[in-house]
Amino acid sequence: MAAENIDDVVNGLADIVRDAGRAGDRxxxxxxxxxxxxxEVRSAIHAGQFEDGARMDRFDTHFGxxxxxxxxxWRRDQSGPRCWREAFGxxxxxxxxxxxxxxxxxxxxxxxxxxxxxxxxxxxEDIHALRHDFLLINDILGRVVLxxxxxxxxxxxxxxxxxxxxxxxxxxxxxxxxxxxxxxxWYNAVLLAGQSDQEREATIERLDIRAAVLARLIARPGGxxxxxxxxxxxxxxxxxxxxITHLDQAMEHASAR
Numbered sequence: 001m002a003a004e005n006i007d008d009v010v011n012g013l014a015d016i017v018r019d020a021g022r023a024g025d026r027x028x029x030x031x032x033x034x035x036x037x038x039x040e041v042r043s044a045i046h047a048g049q050f051e052d053g054a055r056m057d058r059f060d061t062h063f064g065x066x067x068x069x070x071x072x073x074w075r076r077d078q079s080g081p082r083c084w085r086e087a088f089g090x091x092x093x094x095x096x097x098x099x100x101x102x103x104x105x106x107x108x109x110x111x112x113x114x115x116x117x118x119x120x121x122x123x124x125e126d127i128h129a130l131r132h133d134f135l136l137i138n139d140i141l142g143r144v145v146l147x148x149x150x151x152x153x154x155x156x157x158x159x160x161x162x163x164x165x166x167x168x169x170x171x172x173x174x175x176x177x178x179x180x181x182x183x184x185x186w187y188n189a190v191l192l193a194g195q196s197d198q199e200r201e202a203t204i205e206r207l208d209i210r211a212a213v214l215a216r217l218i219a220r221p222g223g224x225x226x227x228x229x230x231x232x233x234x235x236x237x238x239x240x241x242x243x244i245t246h247l248d249q250a251m252e253h254a255s256a257r
Contacts, residue, residue: 001068006042006057009064013038016071017248024240026091027071029098030105032248033148034067040140040251050133059121059130066113083108083211090219097233098152098243103218110181111211116204118189127193134186141178147254151246156236 003009013035020028041060045053073080074088087104090096122130188207192200221229237243 001072003061003064003068006038006045006060006064009061010035010038010042012064012068017244021241021244021248026096026101026240027088028240028244029101029247030087030109032244032250033102033144034105034109035248036148036251037141037144038064040144041137044136044140050136052129052133055121055130056133059117059133062120063109063113063117066117067109070108070113081108081112081208081211083112083208083215086212086215086219094238095230095233096219097229098156098236098247099232100218100229102148102152104215106178107181107214107218108211110178110185111214112204112207114182114185115188115192115207118185119192119200123193125193127190130189131186134182134189138179138182141182143254144251145178147250148247151250151253155243155246156232158232158235 001012001015003012013031016031017028017035019025020031038060041056044050045056050056070080070084070088074084078085078088080088087101087108090101090104118130118134119127188203192203195203220226
């Protein structure tokens with residue numbers, strides 16, 4: 001699939017979420033999160049919150065197509081970028097908890113795809129004019145992360161207990177991680193925007209390798225984290241279709257509260 005505008009991105013993600021729900025495929029977890037972020041970005045464009053709404057539409061379309069390309073490559077022959085292969089390769093792993101699937105998707109899409117999409121949208125010196133709108137998305141991501149975390153709490157009782165005891169510590173870490181990753185993505189976007197085709201290819205390869213290493217750490221953490229994840233896994237919902245539906249309605253649930 002290939003999107004031509006942000007509406008196509010929203011519709012493409014909705015199709016993936018719907019098909020994943022029917023098949024009980026965990027690929028719908030991150031797709032549900034990503035769909036809601038994209039809907040919020042589209043609403044912000046329509047509300048005139050960005051300096052250049054048309055540019056943000058193009059940016060989000062490039063960004064979405066990076067995900068669709070990875071999704072299609074995996075479905076076709078399990079190829080595609082290394083970091084996405086790491087994420088998709090755990091979809092049938094019953095030991096990987098809901099939050100890990102979400103973070104694996106966030107890792108690949110932000111630490112690899114975001115810089116590539118930004119540089120493609122605004123090559124050369126034009127990249128600097130994109131910074132304000134690029135950073136504005138952090139606030140949108142923060143709102144969606146909070147809503148999705150609440151959905152995860154409802155699906156994963158032990159995560160909810162940790163949330164209450166820790167004063168939403170896990171939520172803050174995820175939000176902080178996204179913001180830090182986006183700052184690095186901006187640096188890499190500026191780098192890519194000024195590079196030749198050959199240099200750009202080498203930089204993208206480096207970013208993919210780094211994101212793949214991070215994916216392995218997310219999937220198989222050491223120390224005390226591992227037994228904690230095992231406890232969480234035993235208590236959270238294993239109804240994949242229900243989890244996808246709940247995650248996909250996170251923003252609606254948040255608005256109703």
